[in-house]
Amino acid sequence: MQAFISLVTGNDTLVAAGEGDRLLGFAASGEVDGMCWLKELSVDPDVMGAGIGTALLEATAERARAAGFRRIALSTFRDVPFNAPFYARRGFCISDSQSASAAIRRQVAGEVPEGVEIADRVLMIRDL
Ligand SMILES: CC(C)(COP(=O)(O)OP(=O)(O)OC[C@H]1O[C@@H](n2cnc3c(N)ncnc32)[C@H](O)[C@@H]1OP(=O)(O)O)[C@@H](O)C(=O)NCCC(=O)NCCS
Structure with a gap:
């Protein structure tokens, strides 16, 4: 719960809410x-599957484009159908994280869940 709270409060967070403000x-x-x-x-x-994601x-x-960013990036699972393929269908391309900057490599490594090989993860980038 603490990790969730710091993720949401420590970043720019958009929320989709339903009836009665249900998250x-x-x-x-x-x-x-x-x-x-x-x-x-x-x-x-x-x-899931209703277009909310x-x-x-x-x-x-x-929002990122309006704020002046030229690219949006993320790391995700290469082979989970609703991960890398989901983003690829939305304009993201797999990029070689080994040749990325130290800051990006650190970010990608920091997002690898425990017990998972980094090889199962990919860096993906979309131009804005
Ligand atoms: C990825 C996620 C955010 C998508 O949210 P969503 O509201 O279902 O997304 P949408 O309804 O807009 O689109 C659903 C897409 O995911 C695919 N999808 C959803 N669940 C799926 C499943 N179990 N297996 C395969 N594909 C699935 C649908 O085919 C659809 O893809 P398409 O429109 O390109 O054909 C949601 O599945 C999720 O929260 N997953 C768990 C957390 C996660 O993996 N987050 C991403 C980590 S980087």
Whole structure:
């Protein structure tokens, strides 16, 4: 819970709310090495597939573009269908994290969940 609270309060967070202000999903983003970095995009499993994730992603991208960012980036699982393929269908391209800056490599490494190989993760970037 503490990790969730610092993720939401320590970043620029957009929230999708339903009836009675029920939390349906959120997108938390910040800045890494001059790029907007999508740190978390998450939707309540009960309402997945209704376009909420796409809407949160596009709203985050639009806000980043308006704030002057030229690229939006994230790290995610290469082979999970609603991870890298989801972002690829929304204009993100896989980028070689080994040749990225130290700050980006640190960010990518810091987002690898415990027990997961870094090779299972990819850096993805979209121009804004
Ligand atoms: C990724 C996530 C945010 C998408 O949210 P969403 O509201 O379901 O997204 P949308 O309704 O806009 O789009 C759903 C897309 O995901 C795909 N999808 C959703 N659940 C899926 C599943 N279980 N298996 C395969 N594809 C799935 C749909 O095919 C659709 O893709 P398409 O429109 O390109 O064909 C949501 O699945 C989620 O919270 N997942 C768990 C957390 C996570 O993995 N976050 C991303 C980490 S970087």
